[in-house]
Amino acid sequence: MIRFIARRLLLVVPVLAGLVVLLFLWVRALPGDPARALLGQRATPAGIEAVNELYGFDEPLLVQFGIYVRQVLTGDLGSSGYTGEPVVASFVSRFPATVELTLAALVFAVGLGIPLGYLAARRAGSWLDGLTVGGSLLGVVVPVFFLAYLLKLVFAQWLGWLPTDGRQDVRIDATHVTDFYVLDGLLTREWDAALDALVHLVLPGLALGTIPLAIVVRITRASVLEVLGEDFVRTAESKGLAASVVRRRHVLRNALLPVVTTIGLQTGLLLSGAVLTESVFAINGIGSYLFTAISQLDYAVLQGYILFIALVYALVNLTVDVLYGVIDPRVRVS
Numbered sequence: 054m055i056r057f058i059a060r061r062l063l064l065v066v067p068v069l070a071g072l073v074v075l076l077f078l079w080v081r082a083l084p085g086d087p088a089r090a091l092l093g094q095r096a097t098p099a100g101i102e103a104v105n106e107l108y109g110f111d112e113p114l115l116v117q118f119g120i121y122v123r124q125v126l127t128g129d130l131g132s133s134g135y136t137g138e139p140v141v142a143s144f145v146s147r148f149p150a151t152v153e154l155t156l157a158a159l160v161f162a163v164g165l166g167i168p169l170g171y172l173a174a175r176r177a178g179s180w181l182d183g184l185t186v187g188g189s190l191l192g193v194v195v196p197v198f199f200l201a202y203l204l205k206l207v208f209a210q211w212l213g214w215l216p217t218d219g220r221q222d223v224r225i226d227a228t229h230v231t232d233f234y235v236l237d238g239l240l241t242r243e244w245d246a247a248l249d250a251l252v253h254l255v256l257p258g259l260a261l262g263t264i265p266l267a268i269v270v271r272i273t274r275a276s277v278l279e280v281l282g283e284d285f286v287r288t289a290e291s292k293g294l295a296a297s298v299v300r301r302r303h304v305l306r307n308a309l310l311p312v313v314t315t316i317g318l319q320t321g322l323l324l325s326g327a328v329l330t331e332s333v334f335a336i337n338g339i340g341s342y343l344f345t346a347i348s349q350l351d352y353a354v355l356q357g358y359i360l361f362i363a364l365v366y367a368l369v370n371l372t373v374d375v376l377y378g379v380i381d382p383r384v385r386v387s
Contacts, residue, residue, distance in 0.1 A: 130357035140357035151338035157258030162265035170273025192267030201260035218335035317373035
């Protein structure tokens with residue numbers, strides 16, 4: 054297993070290296086002065102001169118590339134052209150909010166999607182199957198922002214059951230150790246703070262998890278239907294094995310491979326920032342930060358965001374590969 058993980062890690066290196074080259078060329082291809090583009094509204098003659106010296110924009114291209122690679126390896130992705138805040142510090146401070154929202158959406162999507170997809174496949178052609186397939190189609194076509202506003206209107210404003218926005222009630226004097234609000238409440242034994250943070254995740258988690266839920270349901274259903282028609286399943290049933298054993302060892306284990314891939318892709322997508330959901334529920338995460346950067350043409354933040362998300366996708370893809378090896382040991386020799 055260690056050799057398998059090491060091989061997958063080596064495959065990540067050329068991908069990230071190629072992305073670094075593309076980002077380097079992208080900044081240099083910006084219209085006008087790259088330093089002025091990176092500084093944005095903070096561009097002054099002194100600032101432009103400082104950025105030129107920092108990034109070596111007045112040096113030969115190869116020297117500039119060497120400086121850029123050194124800065125990337127040391128975690129120096131520059132500063133925002135509008136707030137002046139270091140890009141890495143901005144991502145680190147906002148990423149916990151996005152992670153919590155992503156986990157809430159995945160718990161909803163995976164926890165409900167896999168059982169529903171499996172039951173729909175086992176009862177193909179029944180009313181449950183039709184309802185599940187129809188519901189999954191509805192979940193895909195309904196826009197996230199519309200569903201978010203609808204959930205907020207009904208459950209927060211009309212019924213008053215859940216909070217409207219934010220990550221935690223501002224009236225709670227909570228201790229933040231890791232900036233993961235639910236985890237912080239558990240670590241400090243501030244149970245009211247943990248519960249309040251968890252309640253704040255319900256509506257945005259439902260809104261964000263609807264599309265992944267629909268996709269997981271459909272992939273699970275299709276995969277289980279395919280496995281149910283395989284010869285080894287019929288052989289296991291003909292041998293008189295218990296239905297629970299056949300489901301667990303033969304059907305689910307083999308059907309989970311494409312489902313794991315789907316979950317991995319959805320995880321990377323959610324971690325890259327849910328712009329609409331975070332904006333509707335006023336969650337200060339990666340998505341809302343990206344929206345501001347795009348609207349202000351903050352190139353330093355956009356450049357750092359692309360690198361950051363590439364690293365996230367690489368780690369998620371590695372996790373998926375490892376899970377593949379756990380579910381199907383034959384994958385480890387490939």
